[in-house]
Amino acid sequence: MGYPHEPHPKETLILSKHFGDAGARSYDGWVKCGGYQALKRALAMDPADVIEIVKESGLRGRGGAGFPTGLKWSFMPKERRKPHYLCCNADESEPGTFKDREIMRWTPHALIEGCAIAQHAIQAEVCYIYIRGEFTEPIAIMQAALDEAYREGVLGGNAMGTNRRIDMYIHRGAGAYICGEETALMNSIEGRRGNPRIRPPFPAQQGVFGMPTTINNVETLVSVLPVLNEGAEWYKDLSLGNPKSTGTKLFSVCGHVRKPGNYEVTMGFPLGELVNDLCGGMRDGRTLKACIPGGSSVPILNREETEACLLDYEGCVEQGTMLGSGGVIVFDDSADMVYQIMRLARFYAHESCAQCTQCREGTAWTVRILERILRGEGEMKDLDLLLDLSEQMTGKTICVLSDSCAAPIVSGIKKFRDEFEAYITGAKQPVAALT
Amino acid sequence: MTERQDVVTLTIDGVEVSAPKGMTVLEAAKRAGVVIPHYCYHPGLPVAGVCRMCLVHVENTPKLQIACAIPVADGMVVNPYHDEAVEARRGVLEFLLINHPLDCPICDQAGECELQNYVFREGRARTRYSPTYAKRFNPVEDFGGDILYVPNRCILCTRCVQFMEHVADDPVLNVSDRGDRAFIGIHPGEQLEHAWSGNVVDLCPVGSLISKDFLHKARAWELDKAPGVCTGCSQGCNVVLETLHNTVVRLRPRTNLEVNRFFMCDHGRLDYRWLNRGDRIEAPLVRQDGDLAAVDWHHALERAADIVKGSGGPIVVLASARASNEALFLATRVAGERFVGAFRVERVDGEEPLPGVPNLALRSERAPNVRGATELGYTETFDAAVTALADAAAVIVVDEPLDTVSNAALAKVPSVIYMGTTLPEPARVAQVVLPITNVAEEDGTFVNRDGRVQRYLQAKTGPGMARPAWWVLGELLVELGRGEPLATAGEAFEMLAGAVRAFDGISYDGLGYLGAVLGTAAKAEATA
């Protein structure tokens, strides 16, 4: 174990400050790092005031959709007439994303603290931390930290000596990507098949067990700590770019860079700099070809777009993509984009929950077409068909898994059409064995 | 009554409609005469919202919306035929067909298949799915009960799963696996054994869940249909009798929100073969020289009238609780003041409720007209009446099968008029045998256990000279000089309603297809 890279001077270490420091893992260690101060502050405040500060800070969800966190919390009923719940989304299954894992591995108490603050703000006694089952090490670390937090009186019937109850439970996922979608996650916690639910009702009205529920990503919840410790203004001022994107963000960079890993930069940081500078650029003799900046579900950027892209919600939209979860997948000029896109489509075809017709059938059909092209059996009209199917798969289903399958296909054909055509015309050798 | 503010006005396909708040756009569209294509939606099931077939365009909304789930709102403008919506549904249809075997020529659903219907209406003429791609294949599975699952035809609308889980409260079906590998699974070791599970066959919009009983029996378009009432128990579920070449081949539930909603139980559904019995009495018979001989109606009715006129003392009517109100009533008229009426009904232990629908169960009383017989003066004293037959001057049997009656019992009575569909052994002592039609062969009414008077209509022709019991008894009254000929079941009913207080205020035409409850018409008048 140990953290793979030394902090880069251009990083802004707030969430990842203690990554690599095993000492911060324990309760005592966390307290020494200034831990549980934010929770103390929050518990001394009225829940509505906590929500107000988080609103002020401009913090937006880090799970993918970028929804303003304070606003989301404010949707919960003001008075608790029924049990309220918090679900912490630690399912982290989006290909290319591995930031929540590091938060849980290195600073489990930060997550507990963030959850407890959110629970206070939304008046939820119970929080379920839904962790993907393959995360055996993070689960063990989180469980040990939870046990400690109960022992130390952070959690339980007299949480932090306030005579109030704060409980947290870990729920292990069983390996389905779709269970990271918030309503599927709630079904999964209830012991049902992990199918997304149609909305309305929204989780704040009827969530887990039919009760008012808020779902937040791991990184969102730990980002609340600096907001409370340093203040909303301070947090907002961290932003380099658009004022609607505030604070810092962890980017998990993978693919053809010299130094893959998690990098924490302020919102608005240039993507080109992250890839070429912080991550050490491409391997010898290679050049940047493409990049998916927000986890596998967002449109692909070509080289120019990558170099022009600012890493915040608006900057990504400007380049025709999305910030998503911050999983940056980098391709150099050796990458076969047709093959890469086929592999992505296969993932979605495998993971579709099968409820919506377009997604169930469309994801699998696109895989067949892409495989056929790669085998050298494709026709030009297959490209139009792929685009048309993608259109059918976008904006018409219960959740956006279907859209997520379409996004790389549409952007891929638009930006790397020559690679598709090379397989179709025979200019490029077919792939002998499709793995 | 709905308050003014609980009603909203919206426009659907250019038609302005009013609908109560909370109603879905799909239901409101029906009021505008627009059927928005749909698969997973069914008014008897919770909204699943999965098939995405009902996508419509709503003005000032960025995305297409599913009509089955969105509630109506004031001023909403819904366009089901907006280009985007039509294109989206065409897309869904194409997706649904890529793995579909297109085996319509051997599929029982063909002709009443929602996939065929909507593809015909809105689908592409040709698929763009390459013929070189393999289609999903899974073998046919026996789900138990009357049900086969043909997974290759399944569109995964989940209606069947929803029904078993939320309506039958017996969640044995599930969606198994994910992506395009998904299929409907049945829990290991379980079967569709619920008393109401046959409904999944009707609910399935395609030919994926099919009835073993109906398997390859008929093409849907060859069937003639008539509205009826199930005779399986006193619940009185509304049904459709489907016939092929004058043979009942299938019973299906007919929607009546007050009685059975959209459902019927398997006991009732499969209880139809007796309607097709071949051993029927086809001509009136009278005893001549010790034997029963075929005669014409006039001759038989004269003999029957003689018996009624000639006898002093009680006339015992042994009636079936499956006989129509009209027949039961007219039999009391024929017997007049000397009437003693008894019936028998099979009672089993326990009911089989359908938990998702209030007040719906396969009832322990296994006859449709117990309440009607009771209201008309018959008592459930069949065995006592049979034992006391020695005191009777005459017996009129109305459709009672005499299963529990010994040959000797009727032989003790001086005169027996037997009205039935078949001629069981004990009935062979009768002086007069009058062939009647069964419930599928006549019009008439029953009263269900909750006092609902319900009409059933003729679905097939009766054999030979058999006539509805109400007609026969009406003619007998004419022969006795105590009535005018009756032309229809409706006239018989009006006569009944004019004479029997419990039926006050109920008219045959007013019954419509959904019936009316005894006592409510009079009450409504009193409060008016």
Ligand SMILES: Cc1cc2nc3c(=O)[nH]c(=O)nc-3n(C[C@H](O)[C@H](O)[C@H](O)COP(=O)(O)O)c2cc1C
């Ligand atoms: C198919 C799918 C998978 C998702 N997986 C995750 C996930 O693994 N982790 C996560 O935090 N959010 C995931 N999301 C997003 C969640 O639905 C939800 O938006 C998020 O947890 C909300 O938290 P936030 O507001 O703090 O970002 C997923 C969404 C979809 C549609």
Ligand code: SF4
């Ligand atoms: S879009 Fe796909 S994954 Fe999402 S609910 Fe529909 S079928 Fe399931």
Ligand code: SF4
């Ligand atoms: S078997 Fe029929 S009802 Fe069930 S999911 Fe398939 S198509 Fe729908």
Ligand code: FES
């Ligand atoms: S009928 Fe509306 S989604 Fe299926």
